[in-house]
Amino acid sequence: MKDNGVEYLSNKKHKIVFVMGSTATGKSKLSVDLATFFPSEIINSDKIQFYKGLDIITNKINQSDRRGVPHHLLGVIHDPDADLTAGEFCSLVEDAIADVISRGCLPIVVGGSNNYIEALVENPITDFRSRFDCCFLWTDVALPVLYKYIAKRVDQMVELGLVEEVREMFVPGADYSRGIRRAIGAPELDSYFKAEKNNEEETYKNDLLKSGIHEIKENTCRLALRQFGKIHRLRDEIGWGLHRIDATAVFEKSGEEAADEWMNGVLKPSLGIVGEFLNEKQKINQMETMTKNRSMGVMDEYEELKAKWNFGSNNAIGFGLVIVFTSLGLMTNWIWSWK
Incomplete structure (x- = not known):
């Protein structure tokens, strides 16, 4: 070839x-x-x-x-x-x-x-x-540790615009067994978007949204378990x-x-x-x-950057680590944004 x-x-x-x-x-x-x-x-x-x-x-x-x-x-x-x-x-x-x-x-x-x-x-x-x-x-x-993290990550995804992103692709009667709509996060919100389109009561819509987000977390955990089993196989x-x-x-x-x-x-x-x-x-x-x-x-820069990035804060979703290796002439930039 x-x-x-x-x-x-x-x-x-x-x-x-x-x-x-x-x-x-x-x-x-x-x-x-x-x-x-x-x-x-x-x-x-x-x-x-x-x-x-x-x-x-x-x-x-x-x-x-x-x-x-x-x-x-x-x-x-x-x-x-x-x-x-x-x-x-x-x-x-x-x-x-x-x-x-x-x-x-x-x-x-x-x-x-x-x-x-x-x-x-x-x-x-x-x-x-x-x-x-x-x-x-x-x-x-x-x-157990991964499941806890997945729940936090889904909440972060919602804050980043998960619902708005899926809304843009929502089509009534769409086939969630094909293509990108199979992605976890799309079928789980279908009922919410239908209620939104039908101008249902806010309380009802909010309940559907909470239920959909909870389902996203559960299905992502199930996916992780299946992947875990496959790797073992x-x-x-x-x-x-x-x-x-x-x-x-x-x-x-x-x-x-x-x-x-x-x-x-x-x-x-x-x-x-x-x-x-x-x-x-x-x-x-x-x-x-x-x-x-x-x-x-050995690098004073590390201590300065550590203070700048506030590494001691309790941030479970993302954190940054920048280390300047002056003696090696090398800069390595670790910025956490779990994907």
Whole structure:
């Protein structure tokens, strides 16, 4: 296969990193963090994010959180009623992989559509496994902790305009079994928008809205559980060598403590795994130096920025961490906005 005249499928097995996990476990953030250390581009593998629109309820990563890292296959399907088949998914992802490799970059495939990811990797027709060397990272969060966070995140999404976003796409009698309207957040609000259109009493509409938001939370938790079970099946029954990264402690804490847990418990081990996979020992050593400098407090800028960002505040949804590594001539910007 060739892409723009570049033969990317040679005798050499190209390397690919997959970042997997249940919804809301920090997959997007980890993929961007990895891409700031290794020359990489990110390929979306969440099938509902292939569709254009509904950016809030589908949790598409925004431009600022991408931090300049190229992202592919976000919002590429413009027909809201089109059904993305597993075959179409695999074809689009393979083309994106070829495109990234042609530029000499590492493809990082990130998303939670595990059935489609399995179809891609285990495809006997394309023989994906024989052509690519895969590294699977699994961001995991204990389900009780994740459920609590999901409820908070849905509330934040409502504040960001979830209801208004879905209202713009509301069509009476729409088929919620097709296309982007399958996204959690759309069918749950159908009764509310119907009541709104029929000018029902405010109390009745408010009750429907509260019920719809509660249903969004419940269905998102059910999705997380299904994804959790699928990942276990891929590991235990199919035999995928998944590297489990336990991010539970990040979600149990806030502010600076959560940032430290992310760096030491999630980012550092992930960089080590990917560094060894790519045989990039220099990157591993760089991370070790960064962590050491951070813990020794050798940068006055860190203390100033810590005060500026008020890391000690009790912010369960988002927080920022900016660390200036003067001695390395490197600035790493961690801005939390869980997607």
